[in-house]
Amino acid sequence: MSHDSAARAAKPDVSATTLRPPRNQADRRAISWWTVQAMILAVPVAGAAVAAYWLFTDRSTWLGIVTAVFAAGCLLLAVAAPRAYYRVERWEVTGEAVYTRKGWLTHTWRVAPMSRIQTVDTARGPVQRLFGLADVTVTTGSAAGAIKIEALDHELAAELARRLTTITQATPGDAT
Amino acid sequence: MSWRKLSSRSLAASSVLSLAIVAPAVTVLVRTLIGLDWPLGATAAAGAGAAVLIVAGVLAYAWARLRSTRWRLTTERLELRSGIAVRQHRSIPRDRVRSVDLTADPVRRVFGLTVVKVGTGEHPGEGTELTLDPLPRREAEALRRTLLRTGEVPLGDGGALAELRWAWIRYAPLSVWSFAGGALVLGALYKLLDAFGVNLFTTGTAAGAWGWVTARPWLAVPLLVAANVVVGVAGALLLFAESWGRYRLEREPGRLRLRRGLLTSRSLTLEERRLRGVEISEPLLLRLGGGARVKAVATGLRKAAENETEDVAALTPPLPRALAEQIAERVLGLGRPGTESPLAEPGQGATSPAMSPWRAGLVAHPAAARRRRVVRAVVAVAALAVPAAVPSLLWTWQGGWIWPAAVLVIGLPAGLWLAADAYRGLGHALGPRHLVTRRGSAARRTVALDRSGIVGWTVEQSFFQRRAGLLTLSATTAAGDGHYDVVDVGTGEGLDLAARAVPGLLEPFLAGKSSEPRISPGLPTPLYWTS
Structure with missing residues (x-):
């Protein structure tokens, strides 16, 4: 599990902590x-x-x-x-987790660790295909935990899905 | 092992149960025939004939089912062959059996029979459960013991976590059913009578009763309300007795066993490794009466069937709050055998009952959270009062002002009290193994969620929350509701809580204003994807 090895960070200045935006945006x-x-x-x-x-x-x-x-x-x-x-829709995939932000009036950040990912799907609608775009949806064991990365270049999406699948298959456990 | 039959006593049970069809069918038939002016003798003969036909039909079906059903337990699997017209062969590997539930309704109990439901607990629903309907009680009990045997630990270890005390029945009427109950019972009674062909509204009794009520409302209305409450309370007491009579929650190696039911006896098992926490639930009325109940937060719980009187996750009946806390702690102490949580501190093994996530008290949320609740209550009351005031403003309506005034006088204190109560209810804590969160006023819930059962975070911040410096932290999990929320916690406090509850998950994405990089040195370099 990803959090086994992680050292506990020193207690930070609590009031100043925020979530930073994920690094990547959707395709233009x-x-x-x-x-x-x-x-x-x-x-x-x-x-x-x-x-x-x-x-x-x-x-x-x-x-x-x-x-x-x-x-x-x-x-x-x-x-x-x-x-x-x-501008608000952002995503990021690290070795440990998938991280997204969305929403304009209500901001929603979602994080799922690699070790708990159960399925990785890519989806392309008919109109979406004309633009060469695809969505990647990552689900965990939770009914409330699906994370959707919207409107990526379809090749990047396929590559991302392939990488995610490889990483999650390499992780032992039933992911619940 | 050879193939075995179900109990042949099920034939007798089926014929008794078929009387439930016979009674209304024959009644309707007889009434129709009398309506058609048949002679009395012919009517009686037709009724008797119909009764015999129905019982014979049910018996024939039961006999065919009995003949076509065989089951066996081999060293590897439990197998069932069934189906009169369409043959089915279902088998469950024994090492995947997670639950063996026994149910016996009063008729089956008289004949010493029990329905056995064997589940794998992984994907609740059709196809993963195997039902043996029915087996002799002793055989069912033996099968349950064989299927759930873990081998290492002797049976009978652990003992009872909780046992029924009839004094708890005083909490039974503390639910909304006590107020809605009388009307519901009347509705059910009306439907039942309707099935027998008695229609109250055509017989004129209803009209007479309505006339009596409207003639003297000051006497009739309180009387009706009182009657409704009396019937509702009686119903709640009966329901409690039937659902929770002979209740016993006990620990067996690797699982919890819940037995309950006065007339219909039920035995449910829950594997400890499916347990991800517990919930103490306190609906407003029950809370005001000092009671609470304990529910399991577990994965793969099946949905409650229609004829079940209780939530499948319920571990206890309503009982005194302090006792609910004790039981919840003991259930939490069981943990997940085999996967010792990395967060557990040394000396606190899976069996230690000394972990009390909430005994130390929960951390209250910022005052801004109370402000939000007060504002919401005021807005809600205003939203009710303004439409109530409109008629008296538009038309000169003598005494019309009384409605908005009533809304304000009753609604405002009630709304403010609920707001303050909801704020008092907000809280969170971090135990050695659990994340505890509490919320709610009308239905207050305290959930202790196993930190190793958290499969992700969702952080939400609305426009107003952003201005108030609050956010809602939601721990997603495979168990129970799928997510458990820490509502309206301070921004930094909430993120810090998430970071401490599951170390390493959220830290790489946090940014302190001190510009110090918060990525822990032990973590590998992130792979960044750029488009």
């Missing part, structure tokens, strides 16, 4: 992929709002401004959110 192509995904939702919503304004109202100016702001907001969000997501 993820931004375009997430933007496409967001657009699939945002364009019909914005379009429907404009169409409703054009067809079902008497096209008053103030309502036109509200509709325009709403439609522009939808599209802006679809462009901005993936960029924000790309």
Whole structure:
């Protein structure tokens, strides 16, 4: 087990301790992929709002401004959110553990030690494949402990999965 | 060994059990026939004929099942051949047997029979359990002993961890069922009568009762509430007696054995190596009454079947809090044989009962956590009071202000009390082998989780938590709920706790503002992946 050999660190200045961000980000192509995904939702919503304004109202100016702001907001969000997501979404794999961070309003960090990893999966959706991306999901014995590294270059993802599988197979124990 | 049959006394038990089908079926038939103006003699003959047919059918099925079922225990495996139409052959390697549960309902007990369920405990659910229904009681007990024999330690070692005291029944009514119980019993009764074809609402009794209630509400409503509570309390007492009568929790080599049940007797085993900790659970009413109960945090516990009256993880009935703590400590002291925790301090072996993770007291959480709870309570009360105030603001409604006022007068103190109580409940501690965390007010839970059973961390910090300098630390584990949380702990304190609970796991990812690298010298250089 990984923590057998580790020396207990000296008690640090407790109030100053924080989690540092993981070192790696998703592939840059993820931004375009997430933007496409967001657009699939945002364009019909914005379009429907404009169409409703054009067809079902008497096209008053103030309502036109509200509709325009709403439609522009939808599209802006679809462009901005993936960029924000790309900045906060981070991951790192060391010899001992898998470590990820995600979330914008609520930050979530997850750590799983190599010795407790049970399965390593890669997944590629149809649209994701066009961008050459893949997700890696690592599960432990816990029902609550799955860690997902999103939107990696698909070759890197395959290599990562292969390495993780090798390391975890080399670790004895039932990982629970 | 040769193939063996199930007990042939099961035929007698089956025919008695078939009366449960006969009674409602014949009643419905007779009522229908009378409705069709059949003569009395013909109706009686038809009823008797139906009864005989049903019993004969059940007997024939039971006989066919008995004939087609064979089991045997070889030196390596337990095998079962069964199936009347579709033949099945199931076998479990003996070294993978983790649990042997015995159940006997009252009818089977009269005939000296027991249902044996053999499980591997790894993937609870279909296909991993093997059921022998039924065996003679003595044979079942012998099979249980043979299958679970570890060999090294003589049987009978350890003795009882807990035994029923009927005084504990005073805690039984301290649950919400006491208040909901009467209505539930009435509902069940109504369904039962409905099955026999008696419909209260068509007979006019219900309308009469409703008229009586509405005529004198000041008398009727308290009376109904009181009747509901009386029935609920009686139900809770009966349920306690049936579930926990003859309760005994004992230690056998390498496992815990729980026996309980006044009418239906149950015997459950839990391997100690599947145990990852214990939980002391105190629902609000039980806590106010000074009671608590102990549950196991274990891997591979199967889901409770529908007819079971208790959580499968329950180790004790509701009992005095101090005793619950003692039992929890004794269960914790058992640990995981074979895999001695590297965190255990010298001299504290797997059998030492001297480890009390919570006796030293839990560390309270920062005052910001209390502020969060108070703010939440105030917001919740306001969210109730504002809609209540809307009608009296929109329309001039005489006395309409009484509703928002009532919400404020009753809701605010209750909300603030719950907030303060929830804050008092927050706490954590780090024992030599366990991480202890406590939370909750309506359902307070204290969990001691084996540190070697932690399979990862999830740290969550919402926008408001970030501003208050708090975070929620969640230890993920293969057992129980899958994760146990230390809620609203101070940022640095929580991370430090995680780092100390599982040394080496979180340290490489911590950053002190002192800029001192926190990677321990004993760790290999991290492999960094760059895209």
